[in-house]
Amino acid sequence: MRKKIIAGNWKMNKTVAEAVALVEGLKIDLADCMDVEVVVCPPFTALKTVSDKLENTQIKLGSQNMSSEDDGAYTGEISHTMLKELFVKYVILGHSERREYYKETDFWVNKKVKKALEKNLRPIVCVGEKLEDREAGNTEKVVEEQVRGSLADITAAQFENVVVAYEPVWAIGTGKTATSEQAQEVHKFIRSIIADMVGQKAADGLRIQYGGSMKAANAKELLSQPDIDGGLIGGAALDARSFIDIVKAGM
Secondary structure (H helix, E strand, C coil), X not given: CCCCEEEEXXXXXXXXXXXXXXXXXXXXXXXXXCCCEEEEECCHHHHHHHHHHCCCCCCEEEECCCCCCCCCCCCCCCCHHHHHHCCCXXXXXXXXXXXXXXXXXXXXXXXXXXXXXXXXXEEEEEECCCHHHHHCCCHHHHHHHHHXXXXXXXXXXXXXXXXXXXCCHHHCCCCCCCCHHHHHHHHHHHHHHHHHXXXXXXXXXXXXXXXXXXXXXXXXXXXXXXXXCEEEECHHHHCHHHHHHHHHXXX
């Protein structure tokens, strides 16, 4: 049985002091949470402080990005070594905002995924269609291309440490949410692609999150779907109470 995973992507929000306040709020209810895997992904500037605050809790630390290179002249980048030193366990890769604003292609996402797995970090790999893709009936085409490209050459054994996040771009930060039926349909489709790539066993074990305006009000319905194994939470992760309520919806 797949354990639900709820990850909070704070994006470019929270100073160090604000991050401390948020984490302290989460710890009140989630420090000993075992039923759902909980991950928080602060901005890089707060990783060290949040890491210290999460010590001796069940809450895992994640990064919002990672370089595909080990080290060197890559201004503004952050390496796996730097992240692991701070006890980061997860890295979000291929988020729609990285794809859209920074022109990250499936090729580059795939390089990062391979590097993360090589260095024992767990990638949360994001895929999803834009509104024009859905309206044109191209949802499956776009999602399949991203899944196969971003996860090319990943073995069945490696998939044990991979999480996929389906995030319809038209539902991110817009207040719009895919219906539970729409989300389930795409999650099931993604699982079928993975089955074709590396076999049904690996596909059945893969956790697939939903990432598109999930909040406390709709989390339970979304998380009750058979192929939705968690959430990659944006705006609702910036408030301790709302994030806690989403986690509890997955229990």
